[in-house]
Amino acid sequence: MCGLAGWFDPARGAPSEARLLRMLGLLRHRGPDGFGIYRGKGIGLAHARLSIIDLETGQQPMGNEDGSLWIVFNGEIFNYLELRQDLVRRGHRFSSTSDTEVILHLYEDLGVEALTRLNGQFAFALWDARKREILLARDRMGIRPLFYARHGEEWLFASEIKALFADERLTREIDPVALDDVFTFWLPLSPRTAFAGVRELPPAHWLRISEGGWVSGRYWDLPAQADPRDAHPEKFYAEGLLDLLVDATRIQLRSDVPVGAYLSGGLDSSVTAALIRRCSTSPLSTFAVTFRDPEFDESAKQRIMTEFLGTDHETVACEERNIAEAFAEVIWHAEVPLLRTAPAPLFLLSRLVRENGFKVVLTGEGADEILAGYDIFKEDKIRRFMEACPGSRLRPLLLQRLYPYLRLSPARSVAYARAFFGAPAAPFAEAYRSHAPRWNMTAGAKVFFSEDLRQRASAEPAAERAARALGSTGTDALGRAQEIEIRTLLPGYILSSQGDRMLLAHSVEGRFPFLDHRVVEFCLRIPPVLRLKALREKYLLRRALAGLLPAPILRMVKQPYRAPDARCFLGEDALVSEFLSPASLAETGFFDPARVERLAEKLREAPASGFKDNMAFVGILSAQLLHRLFVRDFSVGNGPEMHEVRLVDADAREQPRR
Template sequence: MCGIAGYFELGSPTPPDKDLVRRMVGSIRHRGPDEFGAFFDNRCALGHARLSIIDLAGGSQPLSNEDGSLWITYNGEIYNYLELRKELEASHHYFRTRSDTEVIVHAFEEWGAKCLDRFNGQFAFAIYDSRDGSLFLARDRLGIRPLFYTQHGGRFYFGSEIKALFAEPSILRQIDLKGLDETFTWWTTAPPRTAFMGINELPAASYLKIQNGKYNTKSYWDLEYPETYNRQRSAASWAEELHELLVDSVRLRLRADVPVGAYLSGGLDSSATTSLIRHFTDTRVETFSIAFHDKAYDESKYQQQMSDYLGTRHHQIKCSYRDIAEVFPAVIRHAERPILRTAPAPLYLLSKLVRDHEFKVVLTGEGSDEMLGGYDIFKETLIRRFWARNPDSAWRPLLLKRLYPTLPLSAARARFYLETFYKAGLEQIDEFHFSHIPRINTTSKVKDYFTKDVQAELTDYDPLKAFKRDLPNQFYSWHHLARAQYLEAKSLLAGYILSSQGDRMGSAHAVEGRFPFLDHRIAEFATTVPPLYKIHGLNEKFVLKKAMARELPPEITKRVKQPYMAPDSNSFVQEDSPQYVSEMLSEESLVKTGLFNPLFVQKLRDKCSRLSHAHLSFKDNMSFLGVLSTQLLVDQFINNPPEVNIIDRKKFKVWHDQSIEAAEQHRG
């Protein structure tokens, strides 16, 4: 985990703006507080904030090849760097460090953009080639590490976070209404769009090259599902291969020159990764988890059971409503987008706990649900398709009972609500987003709180098309579960799970998350697993449970899945809630922002104050969080942006100036 930033002149070479680079790096210093570095010439400037994990002494950045013609600034990890290094040394590349950063530089020299196909890792980097005056930016296959860019005033700016771009004061700070519309449809924007006008996100599995004042973006990888599956192969065989891949993925992700811990939620995924760590160490694994004062969300009993079973040294943080509310502004400052749940807030506190215990790296279980069919949305898709094709079937209520075994189906209101919810969009069974219609309908409720002016501005915009435009040609020939999984990976995984809950909450306290389930080999393998072995009946992640049966107790593999959630609107309507909540939702603040109807918002706030979470709908909770997070976003990035923390020149370990001005000074 590091932070990268810089700019590239699209026109004639100019003297470098060194103060700007110091501001850009200062704005993201939380990502890499260990070292700072910069490179300049008259066309390009590269900045770096380092979190030292591999080659602590020699891995400083920016870093060059042997002759100084290629310079890189890089965030992430190339887990197979040792194997690639051997291959490159055999091709007569000379290495001066033990870092994975230098492997990227030489791999780019040797293979060009094709080097991306060889990397097993999570990364975002920029390579400047002074020989042909080009800049090459790339991002990992699944979008684990972020990368943003914009063009302004004859320059191309880039950075790990949007804050780095806004370190240039002349860049426009304005909310993109279409970005809001997409967020309040999909939970995220569709790259390259972001929540800010003119600020772009490099899509996952893409690279961008600038040369001769022009740039274009290309995709180098995608999830590809087959039209037919190997149904002759046994479940045991699929499970065995998955187990082997997971073991090797964990092995690679333990490569570090610092201690590695693990998140342990008490569920299947984190238990699996933590269990597999023990294959490679005799040291007692240190694990970290979240507990809640509100018992409706608390899983600490299962976390402790799993810690005892695995023999880990366990650390836990317990979150109250007040804790969540207090850190929520910081969560939005780091997320740089509106969010619809408070789930990132406890993860922000958890990464602080990790850092307080002097850990920089943790393994986590993200990605398993998306790759192996773990979410309810996938099972709901199967049920809704059955409903659509069998409208009079007596199995309908029985399927609900199986999907939600704790649901009191005798309660007519609850049963009516669910039937109404899952009937939504049944006539759209062949639409690309059929699987996501119930979620989209719930999320879109936030838009009811827009002002009439905002609604009028968005009348002709269809946010559904945001993710439709880049669907693969063969998408409609895939199994309906594959379609749902693909859409989930492209929207929620990359745009929310790995961003607002992943990279951003970890980097806030300089903690790097590593995700064994998101090894591209596992992602590619998972596309070939027959749907029957992902969801067996309504038993989710069947193949993973079978793969881990030898490693984990039945209490974990057979436990009913409980999705990670945190208290939402309840966190902000208590008597001791922070003052900013009233300020952000006041009529004055809402009018100033100009996005939401103050009267409607006040009614929503009154409703949330009056009812407990057990009686509030998902729509009301999401609407409250959507409004509050957007208000905070506008306040912190547009109306009252904080002063940029410029880093003193003396604190830069690397300061490599190849500008004409520096050369003349040196000669003088």
């Protein structure tokens, strides 16, 4: 795993080395093992390396044999050995054993079509010196980040937004529409980011920029349609899923450094750890968070799994004050307002991994999206079941099966659950019905917006933004709901704020066997009736893994990963009084001070407040922090001074060390 940054302006000479070094300095946490810069007329590339494959000769930026192509690459190509064999057969000569070089040679043959051959998690920038064009590309699911911004004719790109801001000419301003997005969808809808003028390259896309302009395209998409119900027997899907998961795990274990695993006690990470055991005889180290509060803690299930698999298990105990103490750093890395504190324990967890000498972990991310594990899918199914027979008194009773793990379950009263979960999708389109209750409930937290923010965010209504970002979705109702989740929350929050950014904060790479694109394609083709059988989530996964997991883990009902929210901060008056004071709120102008004061008071009086209040509080606090860190107090000199940077000068082709 690594960090990359770069600059392109065809009309100019080579960029200043100092600017590239400043960008690099702000990405150092992503790759502390080696640094390199490539400079040429109109182009600059910078790379911070976390060495995992080919420790000796895998330095970047890396060029091809004649120096006509140069790449900076963040990620892994898991099928690089197979691709390399094929390329060698076709006459390519390799000077390293890295996966990075495979991309270069594949690009020589196929151009942008090369992307369709890669099985991996990646973001890269590839400079074609002959054509004088730069290609930016990102993996299919959005595991690795890539952002860009323009300043006049100049293009800047980087793994993290902070590196773009190393160019002091860029305006650093929080986008009011992004705040409206976060306070509705929980994330800025791609390609929007929290900052005005900064865009992300969406998952499965490439962007080519040359003197003549830019062009972008999508090289992969989710399968359009599931198999019909009677296409294959259940056994076919269960066996196919297991075979693919085993193969995905096998190639994701490719590494020249030891690989560990997260093991939360939930089904998905238990599956991942069990698959590693099946693919490898090496000792396995597993890592997890524990909570003192039994509402969040899953230690008992972790013990069942670690004893079953015989792993060396390390845990970090997370208390409310730890979350509050880490929160500013979490926002610095996430670069977006958060409505939940859940990334904070994961920030502490990656530190634990690093302290134990590991750079790579496999985790179970993605299973809930592709195999219909979340309650939102059940909620939607029950809603449709109720609507098929509106007079039924019995059908709504199923609502009580939802959210059994919540202390304050909204499903306690069937009459109310029916009123809330059965509410119309409006103002959102009917195609997004599954998610409309969540979005409408979250949007209630916009009551804290100042009049000014409300006006500045109102150019395009949220419902239209959703329609533009999501377009038309799949054919069956469950597939549609999954697709919304896969296009929004998965890349925009789970893989970024809870994934890449928290892992790389401590130089740890996450790998996700469930997000191998072959597994994703296979799972979305499983007939919906088998994906969520009655209300049994991840039914096929349980069946496929029946022989590899202990019975209590196979039988348990999903408990989503959560952490305590607002109450973490209410005892930490310093943070609240600094960032939520009337003066501080007036400085950003985002929120209404009187209402925010009353919210904090309410949460102090009644710590068992609902989702909306908790999300609003965490969202407001994190937006305030984001403003402080990136707008008010950001300095281009924030990064560390860089030494030992390998420099490639396109004109001199010389590679001295600084």
